[in-house]
Amino acid sequence: MRLASKIALVTGAASGFGAEIARTFAREGAQVVLLDLNAAGAQAVAAAIGPQALAIGGDVTSAPDVTGAVERAVAAHGRLDIVVNNAGWTHRNRPLLEVSEAEFDKVYAVNVKSIYHMTRAVVPLMRRQGGGCIINMGSTAAVRPRPGLTWYNGSKGAVHLLSRSMAAELAPDKIRVNCVAPVIGETGLLESFMGLPDTPQNRAKFIATIPLGRMSRPSDVANACLYLASDEAEFVTGVVLEVDGGRDV
Numbered sequence: 001m002r003l004a005s006k007i008a009l010v011t012g013a014a015s016g017f018g019a020e021i022a023r024t025f026a027r028e029g030a031q032v033v034l035l036d037l038n039a040a041g042a043q044a045v046a047a048a049i050g051p052q053a054l055a056i057g058g059d060v061t062s063a064p065d066v067t068g069a070v071e072r073a074v075a076a077h078g079r080l081d082i083v084v085n086n087a088g089w090t091h092r093n094r095p096l097l098e099v100s101e102a103e104f105d106k107v108y109a110v111n112v113k114s115i116y117h118m119t120r121a122v123v124p125l126m127r128r129q130g131g132g133c134i135i136n137m138g139s140t141a142a143v144r145p146r147p148g149l150t151w152y153n154g155s156k157g158a159v160h161l162l163s164r165s166m167a168a169e170l171a172p173d174k175i176r177v178n179c180v181a182p183v184i185g186e187t188g189l190l191e192s193f194m195g196l197p198d199t200p201q202n203r204a205k206f207i208a209t210i211p212l213g214r215m216s217r218p219s220d221v222a223n224a225c226l227y228l229a230s231d232e233a234e235f236v237t238g239v240v241l242e243v244d245g246g247r248d249v
Contacts, residue, residue, distance in 0.1 A: 001029030002230040007077040009033040009069065009122075011060050011114065012087030014041030016187035017137070020218030021084055021225050026052050028226060030082070033073040035060070037087075060087045060114035063121075070121040082133045082229045083122050085115050093148035093195025104151050111155040115162060123175065131174030133229050136163045137221075138181040138240055143248045148195055156181075160240050167238030176237040178228045183244035185216035211246030 008025045012018035013034035022032045026049045036042040039057025046053035054076055058065035073080050089110035091103040115136055126132030138159045145153035163179035170177055184193050184206055196202040207214060224243045227233055242248050 002226060002232070003082075004029035006030040006081045006229070007033070007073065007079055008082035008084065008229065009035060009073050009080060010084045010086055011035045011118070012137075013055075014038040014045060016189075017182070017185065017218050017221045018084070018086040019045045020222040021086060022046075022053065023049060024219075024222035024226050025082070025229065026050070028230075030229075031077050033069065033076070033080075035066075035069045035087075060085075060117065061109040063117045066114070066117040067121045070118075070125065074125065079129055080122060080125055080132070081129075082135070083118060084135045084137070084225055084229075085118055086137045087114055088137055088189070090149065090152040090189055090192050092192045093146075095148065096150040099151050107152055107155050108158075111152075112158045112162070115159065119166065123170065123173075126175050127173045132176075134166065134170075134175065134177045135225050135228050136177070136179045138163065138179040140181050140183045140242060140244045140247050143181065143240075143242065149193065163240065164238045171237055176228075176233070178233070178237060179240040180221060180224045180228070181240050181242045181244065181248075182216040182221050183210055183242075183247045185218070185221070187218070190215075209247060210244070211249065214245065216243055216245065 008030045010022045013022045014036035022034050026032045032053045034042040034055045037059050042055035046055035056069045058069050091099045136159050139156040141153040142156035142160045167177040191198050220243050
C-alpha cells in the first residue's frame with residue numbers, strides 16, 4: 001500500500017475528481033478526510049469507503065470552515081500528512097464581458113483563495129511535524145486556454161504559479177507542493193466548461209482537440225495525485241503534472 005499510515009484531507013470530495021481521489025487514497029492505505037460544501041454527498045462517499053473515511057461539511061472559501069476541518073482531522077488522527085486542494089468552480093463558457101462580478105469572485109474564491117486559507121491552516125502543522133505534501137488542482141486551461149473561459153483560465157494560472165512559489169518557499173520545511181493539471185473531464189462541471197449541452201456531438205468537438213482521443217476521467221487524476229502523494233515522489237516538488245491526453249504537447 002503506497003499511502004499506508006498516511007492521513008489525507010481532500011477538498012471537493014463529494015463527487016468527481018475529489019471523490020475518486022479519496023477512494024484511491026483509502027484503497028492505498030490512507031485515512032482520508034473528505035471536506036465538501038455538500039455534506040450529505042461527502043458522507044455518502046465516506047460511508048462507501050468505510051471506517052477509514054471521515055466526512056466534514058464545510059466551505060473552502062471560509063477560513064473558519066477550513067481551519068475547523070483541519071482541526072477535526074488532527075483531533076481524529078493526530079496529524080495530517082497530505083492535503084489535496086481539489087475543490088473548484090467555473091463560470092459558464094461565455095464571452096469574457098458577459099461574466100458577472102459575482103461569478104468572477106466565486107471562481108477566484110473557490111479556486112485560489114481556498115488555497116490561501118488551507119495553506120495558513122496546514123503549514124504551521126506540517127512544519128511542526130517535520131514535513132508534508134500539498135497537491136493543488138490546476139488545469140490545462142492555464143497552459144492552453146480555451147476562449148470563453150478567460151476568468152477561469154486566469155484562476156488556474158494563479159494556481160500553477162502559486163504551486164511553484166509555495167514549493168520553493170516551503171522546501172526547507174520538507175513540505176512538498178505540486179500541481180495536477182487535467183484536461184476537460186467527465187465531471188459535473190462539464191456543461192459549464194463546454195458552454196453547450198452534454199451531447200455526444202458536442203463532446204466530440206472537445207475530444208477532437210485531445211490527441212489520445214478522450215476526456216480525462218476521475219481515475220486519471222486520482223492516480224496522478226496518488227503518485228505525487230506517495231513516497232515515490234519524495235524528491236518531486238514544484239511540478240505541474242499535466243494529465244491531458246497530449247492536449248498541451
